[in-house]
Amino acid sequence: MTKLIAPLLISTLVLSGCGGRFSDSGWNPLGWLGGGGGTPDGGSLEPEEGYASLADSRPGIPQITGARWEPLNEGRLLVVTAMAPTKGYNSVEIVTARPQPRGRISPDADGVLRLRMVGLPPLPDSEAARLPARAETDQITAAFALSYRQLAGITAIEIASASNVVTIRR
Template identity: 65%
Template sequence: MSKLTAPLLIATMILVGCGRLGDSRWNPLSWGSAPTPTLEPEDGYAQISDTRPLIPQIAAARWEPLNEGRLLVVNGFAPVRGYSSVALVTARPQPGNRLAPDADGVLRLRLVGVSPAPGSAAALPARPGVDEIAAAMAISSVQLSRIAAVEITSGSNVVTLRR
Protein backbone atom coordinates (compact mmCIF):
# COMPACT_ATOMS: atom_id res chain seq x y z
CA MET A 1 0.00 0.00 0.00
CA SER A 2 2.79 2.41 0.84
CA LYS A 3 4.47 1.64 -2.52
CA LEU A 4 1.35 2.93 -4.33
CA THR A 5 0.77 5.98 -2.10
CA ALA A 6 4.07 7.70 -2.84
CA PRO A 7 3.74 7.68 -6.68
CA LEU A 8 0.10 8.87 -6.47
CA LEU A 9 1.08 11.69 -4.12
CA ILE A 10 3.94 12.76 -6.41
CA ALA A 11 1.71 12.65 -9.52
CA THR A 12 -0.96 14.72 -7.76
CA MET A 13 1.55 17.37 -6.70
CA ILE A 14 2.94 17.60 -10.24
CA LEU A 15 -0.53 18.09 -11.75
CA VAL A 16 -1.57 20.69 -9.18
CA GLY A 17 1.63 22.67 -9.66
CA CYS A 18 1.39 22.93 -13.43
CA GLY A 19 1.87 26.68 -13.73
CA ARG A 20 -0.96 29.16 -13.43
CA LEU A 21 -4.51 27.78 -13.57
CA GLY A 22 -5.27 28.54 -17.21
CA ASP A 23 -1.79 28.08 -18.71
CA SER A 24 -1.28 24.34 -18.79
CA ARG A 25 -3.35 21.75 -20.57
CA TRP A 26 -2.10 19.20 -18.03
CA ASN A 27 -3.87 21.07 -15.22
CA PRO A 28 -7.25 19.36 -14.59
CA LEU A 29 -8.75 22.65 -13.38
CA SER A 30 -8.39 24.18 -16.85
CA TRP A 31 -9.75 21.30 -18.93
CA GLY A 32 -13.27 22.68 -19.31
CA SER A 33 -12.53 26.41 -19.35
CA ALA A 34 -10.94 26.77 -22.80
CA PRO A 35 -12.92 29.17 -25.01
CA THR A 36 -14.73 27.40 -27.79
CA PRO A 37 -13.88 28.65 -31.25
CA THR A 38 -16.72 30.31 -33.14
CA LEU A 39 -17.37 31.43 -36.69
CA GLU A 40 -19.07 34.64 -35.56
CA PRO A 41 -17.25 37.78 -36.75
CA GLU A 42 -15.54 39.93 -34.10
CA ASP A 43 -17.97 42.82 -34.71
CA GLY A 44 -20.98 40.47 -34.71
CA TYR A 45 -23.29 39.75 -37.59
CA ALA A 46 -24.54 42.63 -39.69
CA GLN A 47 -28.15 43.44 -38.97
CA ILE A 48 -30.19 44.35 -42.00
CA SER A 49 -33.01 46.76 -41.29
CA ASP A 50 -36.16 47.11 -43.36
CA THR A 51 -35.62 49.75 -46.05
CA ARG A 52 -39.27 50.28 -47.00
CA PRO A 53 -40.42 53.90 -46.55
CA LEU A 54 -42.82 54.93 -43.80
CA ILE A 55 -46.56 55.17 -44.50
CA PRO A 56 -47.39 58.91 -44.48
CA GLN A 57 -49.90 58.94 -41.59
CA ILE A 58 -51.41 56.73 -38.88
CA ALA A 59 -55.18 57.12 -38.66
CA ALA A 60 -55.90 54.72 -35.76
CA ALA A 61 -54.33 52.01 -33.61
CA ARG A 62 -56.05 49.54 -31.29
CA TRP A 63 -55.70 46.25 -29.42
CA GLU A 64 -57.83 43.21 -30.32
CA PRO A 65 -57.99 40.25 -27.90
CA LEU A 66 -56.53 36.86 -28.86
CA ASN A 67 -56.51 33.56 -26.99
CA GLU A 68 -52.80 33.85 -26.19
CA GLY A 69 -52.10 37.58 -26.25
CA ARG A 70 -53.31 40.53 -28.28
CA LEU A 71 -53.46 41.64 -31.89
CA LEU A 72 -52.13 45.13 -32.58
CA VAL A 73 -54.13 46.63 -35.48
CA VAL A 74 -52.90 49.85 -37.09
CA ASN A 75 -54.74 51.81 -39.79
CA GLY A 76 -52.80 54.29 -41.90
CA PHE A 77 -53.65 56.75 -44.63
CA ALA A 78 -51.73 57.85 -47.71
CA PRO A 79 -52.62 60.47 -50.35
CA VAL A 80 -52.71 57.82 -53.10
CA ARG A 81 -54.04 54.26 -53.34
CA GLY A 82 -51.95 51.24 -54.26
CA TYR A 83 -49.54 50.79 -51.36
CA SER A 84 -48.21 47.24 -51.12
CA SER A 85 -46.12 45.16 -48.70
CA VAL A 86 -47.49 47.07 -45.73
CA ALA A 87 -46.22 45.82 -42.38
CA LEU A 88 -45.34 46.71 -38.82
CA VAL A 89 -41.60 46.28 -38.27
CA THR A 90 -39.40 46.92 -35.25
CA ALA A 91 -37.54 50.22 -35.19
CA ARG A 92 -34.26 48.48 -34.38
CA PRO A 93 -33.39 45.19 -36.09
CA GLN A 94 -34.06 42.10 -34.00
CA PRO A 95 -33.23 38.50 -34.85
CA GLY A 96 -35.99 36.23 -36.10
CA ASN A 97 -39.49 36.98 -34.87
CA ARG A 98 -38.27 38.30 -31.54
CA LEU A 99 -40.09 41.32 -30.10
CA ALA A 100 -37.97 42.79 -27.35
CA PRO A 101 -38.73 46.24 -25.95
CA ASP A 102 -36.07 48.86 -25.33
CA ALA A 103 -34.62 49.39 -21.85
CA ASP A 104 -37.55 51.66 -20.91
CA GLY A 105 -40.10 48.90 -21.68
CA VAL A 106 -41.40 50.52 -24.87
CA LEU A 107 -41.62 48.44 -28.04
CA ARG A 108 -40.94 50.79 -30.95
CA LEU A 109 -42.49 49.86 -34.30
CA ARG A 110 -42.60 51.47 -37.74
CA LEU A 111 -45.53 51.33 -40.19
CA VAL A 112 -43.89 50.77 -43.58
CA GLY A 113 -45.00 49.99 -47.11
CA VAL A 114 -44.07 50.35 -50.77
CA SER A 115 -45.78 53.20 -52.61
CA PRO A 116 -47.04 52.69 -56.16
CA ALA A 117 -44.93 53.83 -59.07
CA PRO A 118 -45.69 57.42 -60.08
CA GLY A 119 -48.06 57.55 -63.04
CA SER A 120 -49.27 53.96 -62.63
CA ALA A 121 -52.93 53.02 -62.64
CA ALA A 122 -52.66 52.04 -58.95
CA ALA A 123 -51.65 55.58 -57.93
CA LEU A 124 -55.16 57.08 -57.90
CA PRO A 125 -56.05 59.69 -55.27
CA ALA A 126 -57.17 58.10 -52.01
CA ARG A 127 -60.46 58.89 -50.27
CA PRO A 128 -60.25 59.51 -46.51
CA GLY A 129 -62.08 56.91 -44.44
CA VAL A 130 -62.42 54.51 -47.37
CA ASP A 131 -58.92 53.85 -48.65
CA GLU A 132 -57.16 53.14 -45.36
CA ILE A 133 -54.09 50.96 -45.14
CA ALA A 134 -54.22 48.26 -42.45
CA ALA A 135 -51.46 46.25 -40.81
CA ALA A 136 -51.59 43.90 -37.82
CA MET A 137 -49.12 42.15 -35.54
CA ALA A 138 -49.87 39.34 -33.10
CA ILE A 139 -48.10 39.68 -29.75
CA SER A 140 -48.13 36.72 -27.38
CA SER A 141 -48.81 36.95 -23.65
CA VAL A 142 -45.17 36.13 -22.91
CA GLN A 143 -43.97 38.98 -25.13
CA LEU A 144 -46.59 41.33 -23.66
CA SER A 145 -45.34 40.67 -20.13
CA ARG A 146 -42.10 42.53 -20.93
CA ILE A 147 -43.79 45.40 -22.82
CA ALA A 148 -45.16 48.46 -21.00
CA ALA A 149 -46.19 50.38 -24.13
CA VAL A 150 -46.04 50.21 -27.92
CA GLU A 151 -44.96 53.23 -29.95
CA ILE A 152 -45.80 53.21 -33.68
CA THR A 153 -44.09 55.70 -36.00
CA SER A 154 -45.31 56.86 -39.41
CA GLY A 155 -44.11 59.57 -41.76
CA SER A 156 -45.93 62.40 -39.96
CA ASN A 157 -47.08 61.18 -36.53
CA VAL A 158 -46.38 58.81 -33.64
CA VAL A 159 -49.06 56.84 -31.76
CA THR A 160 -48.46 55.27 -28.34
CA LEU A 161 -50.62 52.48 -26.87
CA ARG A 162 -50.34 51.35 -23.27
CA ARG A 163 -51.03 47.74 -22.31
Protein backbone atom coordinates (compact mmCIF):
# COMPACT_ATOMS: atom_id res chain seq x y z
CA MET A 1 0.00 0.00 0.00
CA THR A 2 2.83 2.41 0.81
CA LYS A 3 4.43 1.62 -2.54
CA LEU A 4 1.32 3.01 -4.27
CA ILE A 5 0.92 6.16 -2.13
CA ALA A 6 4.34 7.66 -2.90
CA PRO A 7 3.97 7.63 -6.74
CA LEU A 8 0.42 8.96 -6.49
CA LEU A 9 1.52 11.78 -4.20
CA ILE A 10 4.41 12.73 -6.50
CA SER A 11 2.25 12.65 -9.66
CA THR A 12 -0.43 14.75 -7.96
CA LEU A 13 2.17 17.35 -6.96
CA VAL A 14 3.62 17.46 -10.49
CA LEU A 15 0.22 17.77 -12.18
CA SER A 16 -0.94 20.48 -9.79
CA GLY A 17 1.97 22.66 -10.92
CA CYS A 18 0.94 22.40 -14.59
CA GLY A 19 -2.17 24.55 -14.46
CA GLY A 20 -4.25 26.93 -12.45
CA ARG A 21 -2.67 29.73 -10.49
CA PHE A 22 0.70 27.95 -10.30
CA SER A 23 1.21 27.71 -14.08
CA ASP A 24 3.80 30.51 -14.09
CA SER A 25 5.50 29.45 -10.88
CA GLY A 26 8.53 27.28 -10.20
CA TRP A 27 6.21 24.34 -9.47
CA ASN A 28 5.37 24.00 -13.18
CA PRO A 29 7.53 21.18 -14.61
CA LEU A 30 7.20 22.60 -18.15
CA GLY A 31 9.31 25.58 -17.12
CA TRP A 32 12.04 23.67 -15.25
CA LEU A 33 14.38 23.33 -18.23
CA GLY A 34 13.76 26.76 -19.77
CA GLY A 35 10.78 25.58 -21.79
CA GLY A 36 7.24 26.71 -21.40
CA GLY A 37 4.27 27.55 -23.51
CA GLY A 38 4.49 31.33 -23.14
CA THR A 39 5.20 33.65 -26.01
CA PRO A 40 8.44 35.67 -25.94
CA ASP A 41 6.71 39.06 -26.18
CA GLY A 42 4.53 38.59 -23.12
CA GLY A 43 1.49 36.85 -24.57
CA SER A 44 0.65 38.75 -27.77
CA LEU A 45 -0.57 36.65 -30.67
CA GLU A 46 -0.11 39.47 -33.18
CA PRO A 47 2.17 38.51 -36.10
CA GLU A 48 5.74 39.82 -35.79
CA GLU A 49 5.28 41.96 -38.89
CA GLY A 50 1.90 43.23 -37.59
CA TYR A 51 -1.57 43.10 -39.08
CA ALA A 52 -0.96 46.08 -41.37
CA SER A 53 1.25 43.97 -43.63
CA LEU A 54 -1.68 41.61 -44.24
CA ALA A 55 -3.65 44.30 -46.12
CA ASP A 56 -5.20 43.33 -49.45
CA SER A 57 -3.27 44.89 -52.33
CA ARG A 58 -5.89 44.36 -55.06
CA PRO A 59 -7.19 47.57 -56.64
CA GLY A 60 -10.70 48.81 -55.89
CA ILE A 61 -13.57 48.03 -58.25
CA PRO A 62 -14.23 51.15 -60.36
CA GLN A 63 -17.81 51.96 -59.23
CA ILE A 64 -20.31 50.56 -56.72
CA THR A 65 -23.90 50.80 -57.93
CA GLY A 66 -25.78 49.51 -54.89
CA ALA A 67 -25.84 47.61 -51.61
CA ARG A 68 -28.59 45.72 -49.81
CA TRP A 69 -29.18 43.37 -46.87
CA GLU A 70 -30.31 39.77 -47.22
CA PRO A 71 -31.48 37.84 -44.15
CA LEU A 72 -29.58 34.82 -42.85
CA ASN A 73 -30.44 32.45 -39.99
CA GLU A 74 -27.49 33.64 -37.92
CA GLY A 75 -27.13 37.22 -39.17
CA ARG A 76 -27.30 39.22 -42.36
CA LEU A 77 -25.66 39.06 -45.77
CA LEU A 78 -24.43 42.32 -47.27
CA VAL A 79 -24.78 42.09 -51.07
CA VAL A 80 -22.93 44.73 -53.10
CA THR A 81 -23.24 45.29 -56.85
CA ALA A 82 -20.75 47.21 -58.95
CA MET A 83 -19.83 48.09 -62.53
CA ALA A 84 -16.52 48.15 -64.34
CA PRO A 85 -15.71 49.84 -67.65
CA THR A 86 -14.62 46.57 -69.26
CA LYS A 87 -15.41 42.88 -68.97
CA GLY A 88 -13.10 40.38 -67.30
CA TYR A 89 -12.78 41.49 -63.67
CA ASN A 90 -12.05 38.51 -61.41
CA SER A 91 -11.22 37.61 -57.79
CA VAL A 92 -13.77 40.16 -56.62
CA GLU A 93 -14.22 40.28 -52.86
CA ILE A 94 -15.34 42.57 -50.06
CA VAL A 95 -12.56 43.08 -47.50
CA THR A 96 -12.15 45.26 -44.42
CA ALA A 97 -10.44 48.59 -45.01
CA ARG A 98 -8.43 48.16 -41.81
CA PRO A 99 -6.63 44.81 -41.61
CA GLN A 100 -8.23 42.58 -38.96
CA PRO A 101 -7.74 38.99 -37.87
CA ARG A 102 -9.79 36.54 -39.93
CA GLY A 103 -13.21 35.96 -38.45
CA ARG A 104 -12.97 38.91 -36.05
CA ILE A 105 -14.77 41.84 -37.60
CA SER A 106 -15.05 44.97 -35.47
CA PRO A 107 -16.10 48.50 -36.41
CA ASP A 108 -14.05 51.64 -35.88
CA ALA A 109 -14.51 53.75 -32.73
CA ASP A 110 -17.44 55.63 -34.31
CA GLY A 111 -19.39 52.38 -34.89
CA VAL A 112 -18.88 52.37 -38.66
CA LEU A 113 -17.49 49.26 -40.33
CA ARG A 114 -15.41 50.33 -43.32
CA LEU A 115 -15.10 47.85 -46.17
CA ARG A 116 -13.51 47.87 -49.63
CA MET A 117 -14.70 46.10 -52.77
CA VAL A 118 -11.59 44.88 -54.58
CA GLY A 119 -10.86 42.79 -57.64
CA LEU A 120 -8.33 42.13 -60.34
CA PRO A 121 -8.87 43.85 -63.70
CA PRO A 122 -8.32 41.90 -66.90
CA LEU A 123 -4.84 41.83 -68.39
CA PRO A 124 -4.31 44.87 -70.66
CA ASP A 125 -3.59 42.75 -73.75
CA SER A 126 -6.55 40.37 -73.26
CA GLU A 127 -9.71 40.39 -75.33
CA ALA A 128 -11.86 41.07 -72.23
CA ALA A 129 -10.00 44.34 -71.63
CA ARG A 130 -11.04 45.57 -75.05
CA LEU A 131 -14.75 44.74 -74.63
CA PRO A 132 -16.83 47.41 -72.89
CA ALA A 133 -19.10 46.19 -70.10
CA ARG A 134 -22.89 46.45 -70.47
CA ALA A 135 -24.89 47.59 -67.45
CA GLU A 136 -27.66 45.06 -68.11
CA THR A 137 -25.51 41.94 -68.16
CA ASP A 138 -22.09 42.66 -66.70
CA GLN A 139 -22.79 43.60 -63.09
CA ILE A 140 -20.24 42.49 -60.53
CA THR A 141 -21.73 41.11 -57.31
CA ALA A 142 -20.01 40.21 -54.05
CA ALA A 143 -21.35 39.35 -50.61
CA PHE A 144 -20.11 39.70 -47.03
CA ALA A 145 -21.72 37.72 -44.20
CA LEU A 146 -22.06 39.21 -40.73
CA SER A 147 -23.35 37.40 -37.66
CA TYR A 148 -25.70 39.02 -35.15
CA ARG A 149 -22.80 39.20 -32.70
CA GLN A 150 -20.68 41.15 -35.21
CA LEU A 151 -23.62 43.40 -36.08
CA ALA A 152 -24.23 44.32 -32.44
CA GLY A 153 -21.61 47.10 -32.35
CA ILE A 154 -22.11 48.34 -35.91
CA THR A 155 -24.28 51.40 -36.65
CA ALA A 156 -23.45 51.74 -40.36
CA ILE A 157 -21.31 50.16 -43.05
CA GLU A 158 -19.30 52.09 -45.64
CA ILE A 159 -18.23 50.22 -48.77
CA ALA A 160 -15.55 52.01 -50.80
CA SER A 161 -14.63 51.47 -54.42
CA ALA A 162 -12.05 53.23 -56.56
CA SER A 163 -14.39 56.17 -57.27
CA ASN A 164 -17.27 56.23 -54.75
CA VAL A 165 -18.42 55.22 -51.27
CA VAL A 166 -21.82 53.68 -50.47
CA THR A 167 -23.16 53.79 -46.91
CA ILE A 168 -25.80 51.39 -45.65
CA ARG A 169 -27.42 51.60 -42.22
CA ARG A 170 -28.09 48.61 -40.04
